[in-house]
Amino acid sequence: MMQTMPKLIFFDLDGTLAESKAPIGEEMAALLEELLRQARVCVVSGGALSQFEKQVVARLPEHANLGHLYLEPTSGAALYEWQNGLWHKVYEERLSPAQVTEIEGAMRIAGTETGLIDWADASHGERVENRGGQVSLSALGQKAPLALKREWDPDKAKRRALRDAIAKRLPAYAVHMGGLTTIDVNRAGVDKAYGIHQLCERLHVAEADALYVGDELEAGGNDEAAFRTGVNTRAVASPRETAAVIRELLAKG
Numbered sequence: 001m002m003q004t005m006p007k008l009i010f011f012d013l014d015g016t017l018a019e020s021k022a023p024i025g026e027e028m029a030a031l032l033e034e035l036l037r038q039a040r041v042c043v044v045s046g047g048a049l050s051q052f053e054k055q056v057v058a059r060l061p062e063h064a065n066l067g068h069l070y071l072e073p074t075s076g077a078a079l080y081e082w083q084n085g086l087w088h089k090v091y092e093e094r095l096s097p098a099q100v101t102e103i104e105g106a107m108r109i110a111g112t113e114t115g116l117i118d119w120a121d122a123s124h125g126e127r128v129e130n131r132g133g134q135v136s137l138s139a140l141g142q143k144a145p146l147a148l149k150r151e152w153d154p155d156k157a158k159r160r161a162l163r164d165a166i167a168k169r170l171p172a173y174a175v176h177m178g179g180l181t182t183i184d185v186n187r188a189g190v191d192k193a194y195g196i197h198q199l200c201e202r203l204h205v206a207e208a209d210a211l212y213v214g215d216e217l218e219a220g221g222n223d224e225a226a227f228r229t230g231v232n233t234r235a236v237a238s239p240r241e242t243a244a245v246i247r248e249l250l251a252k253g
């Protein structure tokens with residue numbers, strides 16, 4: 001852990017700031033508001049921008065300093081900052097329609113080939129979602145209940161098999177495990193490490209002065225990319241642990 005308040009703090013969203021696709025709690029909202037007075041904060045996660053707005057921004061107290069908040073949806077494939085009352089897109093590494101079709105095709109074959117997805121079965125919302133800079137496959141559907149998602153792949157064996165089967169067909173892309181049931185595909189070279197580099201450069205913050213907090217920093221986890229940057233890292237197991245980390249940071253500031 002860093003000895004002083006980092007200049008910039010990155011947080012993963014699902015499993016770190018909030019439960020999967022759920023809004024942040026009241027206590028977390030208050031802690032983030034406090035943190036935004038003292039440091040810049042970036043949320044980086046596989047979801048789309050609308051998901052970040054619902055889960056995080058809409059829950060923050062009205063007077064929160066959004067000028068210090070940065071959003072990197074789709075695993076860092078896009079960056080938004082708050083300008084004149086709106087989320088302004090700084091960049092987005094969008095996939096072309098042909099690329100989206102290619103990715104979707106690979107996902108369909110991989111799901112069938114691994115025996116993990118029967119496309120004829122009903123799902124909780126669409127299974128494949130084009131998020132602009134990323135295509136995401138959610139095995140049970142985008143709107144599956146948390147309890148179902150939790151029990152689907154507790155040891156990540158299914159996600160590993162799906163990821164490998166998709167990656168084999170898409171050598172020119174970045175393919176990684178996302179949330180509890182999700183595989184995310186981005187343009188090659190676009191991942192959370194890319195997002196971290198981009199924002200540190202934009203804000204002229206040395207990576208050594210930044211901190212990344214995430215619940216999947218282990219090998220193969222969706223926060224592992226942070227290790228390919230110069231930022232400090234802090235592993236947490238739940239939003240409750242993240243709250244404790246923020247309290248620790250505030251005590252230094």
Ligand SMILES: [Mg+2]
Pocket residue numbers: 012013014015016214215216222
């Ligand atoms: Mg997570």
